[in-house]
Amino acid sequence: MSIQAEIHAAAGGFSIHAELNAPTGSCTAIVGPNGAGKTTLIHALAGLIPLRQGKVVLAGQVVDDSAQGIHLPPDRRPIALHSQHNLLFPHLSVVDNVAFGPRCSGLGTRLARQQAEGWLHKLGLADLAHLRPAQLSGGQAQRVGLARAAACQPEVLLLDESLASLDAETRTDVRHLLADIQATRVLITHDPVETRVLADQLLVMEGGEIVQAGTPEAVAADPRTPWTAGLLDINLLAGHAAGTEVALDCGLSLTTATPMTGPVLVTFSPAAVTLSTAQPHTSARNTWESEVARIQPEGDRVRVLLGAPAPCHVWVTPQAASELGLSAGSRCWAALKATELTVRDA
Amino acid sequence: MTGRFTTKRPHRRPPIAILVMAIIAVAVLALPLVGLLQRTPWSSLGTTLGETATLEALRVSVVVSLLAAGVSVVLGLPLAWVLARLSFRGRALVRAVVLLPMVLPPVVGGIALFFALGRRGLVGRALHNWFGLDTLIGTTAGAVIAAAFVSMPFFVITAEAGLRQLDSRLESAASTLGAGRWTVLRRITLPLLAPSLAAGATLSWARALGEFGATITFAGNHPGRTRTLPLAIAQANEAGQPEAAIAMSVLLIGVSLLILIGLRHRWIAPRARQPEGSPETSPS
Numbered sequence: 001m002s003i004q005a006e007i008h009a010a011a012g013g014f015s016i017h018a019e020l021n022a023p024t025g026s027c028t029a030i031v032g033p034n035g036a037g038k039t040t041l042i043h044a045l046a047g048l049i050p051l052r053q054g055k056v057v058l059a060g061q062v063v064d065d066s067a068q069g070i071h072l073p074p075d076r077r078p079i080a081l082h083s084q085h086n087l088l089f090p091h092l093s094v095v096d097n098v099a100f101g102p103r104c105s106g107l108g109t110r111l112a113r114q115q116a117e118g119w120l121h122k123l124g125l126a127d128l129a130h131l132r133p134a135q136l137s138g139g140q141a142q143r144v145g146l147a148r149a150a151a152c153q154p155e156v157l158l159l160d161e162s163l164a165s166l167d168a169e170t171r172t173d174v175r176h177l178l179a180d181i182q183a184t185r186v187l188i189t190h191d192p193v194e195t196r197v198l199a200d201q202l203l204v205m206e207g208g209e210i211v212q213a214g215t216p217e218a219v220a221a222d223p224r225t226p227w228t229a230g231l232l233d234i235n236l237l238a239g240h241a242a243g244t245e246v247a248l249d250c251g252l253s254l255t256t257a258t259p260m261t262g263p264v265l266v267t268f269s270p271a272a273v274t275l276s277t278a279q280p281h282t283s284a285r286n287t288w289e290s291e292v293a294r295i296q297p298e299g300d301r302v303r304v305l306l307g308a309p310a311p312c313h314v315w316v317t318p319q320a321a322s323e324l325g326l327s328a329g330s331r332c333w334a335a336l337k338a339t340e341l342t343v344r345d346a
Numbered sequence: 347m348t349g350r351f352t353t354k355r356p357h358r359r360p361p362i363a364i365l366v367m368a369i370i371a372v373a374v375l376a377l378p379l380v381g382l383l384q385r386t387p388w389s390s391l392g393t394t395l396g397e398t399a400t401l402e403a404l405r406v407s408v409v410v411s412l413l414a415a416g417v418s419v420v421l422g423l424p425l426a427w428v429l430a431r432l433s434f435r436g437r438a439l440v441r442a443v444v445l446l447p448m449v450l451p452p453v454v455g456g457i458a459l460f461f462a463l464g465r466r467g468l469v470g471r472a473l474h475n476w477f478g479l480d481t482l483i484g485t486t487a488g489a490v491i492a493a494a495f496v497s498m499p500f501f502v503i504t505a506e507a508g509l510r511q512l513d514s515r516l517e518s519a520a521s522t523l524g525a526g527r528w529t530v531l532r533r534i535t536l537p538l539l540a541p542s543l544a545a546g547a548t549l550s551w552a553r554a555l556g557e558f559g560a561t562i563t564f565a566g567n568h569p570g571r572t573r574t575l576p577l578a579i580a581q582a583n584e585a586g587q588p589e590a591a592i593a594m595s596v597l598l599i600g601v602s603l604l605i606l607i608g609l610r611h612r613w614i615a616p617r618a619r620q621p622e623g624s625p626e627t628s629p630s
Contacts, residue, residue, distance in 0.1 A: 046522050047522075048518055048521075048522065073521060073526075073527075074518070074521040074522045075521045075522075075523075075524050075525055075526045075529075076526075079522065080522060080523055080524070081519070081522035081523075083515075083519065085515065087513075087515050087516055087518075087519040089516060089519075089520070089534060089538075090516075090538070091537045091538055100520065100523050100525070100533075101523040101524055104523060104524035104525045104526075104529060105524055148523065149522075149523070152523055152524055158522075
């Protein structure tokens with residue numbers, strides 16, 4: 001375990017209680033509505049705020065233990081933090097901002113700059129090395145902030161909405177970079193796709209408490225609160241595109257309206273799928289026969305979890321569910337229009 | 347500029363009454379200077395300023411004011427940090443006491459220094475008994491203390507304002523990247539504070555340069571040791587040498603004007619700064 005944390009903390013008249021355990025090299029995503037205490041949790045891990053009670057062990061090092069009065073300052077923790085505000089140092093050039101962490105770890109100016117340039121290159125920022133932060137766009141500043149945190153080569157990398165202001169294309173690149181980083185990562189996000197692609201474990205925080213934890217798939221399949229259900233109300237499948245045909249990793253092939261090539265992510269709304277008992281003859285480009293894994297009434301609608309060949313969830317009315325005779329283990333046909341699919345680079 | 351008065355809001359003429367009052371205010375402040383300059387013996391200015399006594403006063407002034415500014419920075423910066431960053435009971439009182447010399451007549455400061463540091467003074471007697479340090483009165487060190495007394499508040503108030511404006515999240519960010527306290531201070535806080543520190547130091551130097559009342563009361567008027575330019579000017583004026591007084595006054599005015607023009611954006615009319623990132627306080 002790289003992170004073992006039990007945190008009771010308070011900031012700005014607001015208190016949180018959270019437990020977090022993460023194996024070395026894993027990625028934990030934290031989602032939750034605004035004001036849920038996500039940033040407070042990350043700041044407590046970083047040591048920016050003291051614990052009221054609890055214990056935090058990072059990479060085998062006890063950094064917080066209220067019982068023993070241990071509270072290490074951020075600079076003595078094996079962490080680096082990137083905040084959504086970036087907080088680039090305005091008096092330093094981009095390359096010196098990124099070299100700041102390596103310099104603090106005892107590297108000489110020249111070596112630290114070299115490392116910094118390497119990170120800037122990885123993030124496609126090499127041309128900006130000598131600019132001042134004030135000259136950067138929002139997206140550029142965010143990537144510089146991220147490079148600055150990554151350049152510390154921490155055991156634990158804390159990311160507070162680090163991809164929020166990136167455009168779709170850069171976002172994919174940065175996501176790949178984050179997936180490749182060895183550090184144990186904890187990231188706050190509002191993007192359901194990000195949780196599915198990056199995270200091994202998903203924590204849902206509401207009102208200062210963790211209300212649900214599990215793999216992103218498990219949480220998406222069974223969200224415990226309306227907010228979680230709303231956020232994760234999307235189906236995501238990975239595959240390989242050739243033109244408008246996408247061969248999904250699960251074996252099924254889908255037709256899309258957007259020609260692409262290479263690895264892609266296909267997303268669609270659970271409301272876009274229609275179910276029927278027999279093979280439908282419709283204008284929908286995609287139809288497949290599926291196993292029903294589970295039926296779950298939620299409020300005035302029913303969540304139907306489809307199993308093989310393409311795991312996804314579908315909303316139907318209670319009337320439709322009973323008319324179709326849906327039950328766990330039964331079979332049905334699913335139909336999905338090509339225009340309902342969103343395809344993006346994986 | 348078209349040479350006409352323009353307001354920030356277009357198509358609105360500035361009210362005449364306000365302009366008239368403003369012009370009168372400028373006249374009140376500037377007329378004495380015009381009077382002085384009009385009486386200045388420009389042709390003999392060089393010779394008057396070249397006299398030994400004048401040069402000596404200039405030298406004492408430079409030494410005393412620079413040392414006083416140095417003392418203000420060395421002691422004033424930690425004080426500004428304490429006032430800006432720590433909250434403790436009685437902080438308002440401490441700040442009031444620190445700023446008092448700005449509004450006190452300097453002669454009062456001089457008398458107070460005399461009773462504190464003079465041979466019979468509260469601290470002066472202890473200095474004499476314990477360290478054999480004799481009185482500061484009549485020495486350049488005494489003049490430096492008098493000048494620092496009146497000029498340090500200018501540095502403290504500027505540095506404290508700078509520290510309060512500084513986005514402390516930048517310092518936190520540095521610590522999350524592995525910077526210890528001293529690294530944060532050296533590489534983040536002080537560089538970001540540099541403009542304020544420079545402004546404060548210059549301002550306190552300018553105040554020390556013009557110091558008269560506390561110096562003459564506490565340190566005395568001894569040529570070569572405590573007789574600074576302002577003291578020499580008063581001396582010359584009283585001794586019936588208006589030309590020398592005027593010449594040295596012109597010198598002081600020139601130096602002071604240069605300082606104020608150099609500082610115009612830092613102290614007198616600071617330009618609005620664009621804060622980086624929005625200050626967000628929500629717990630998420």
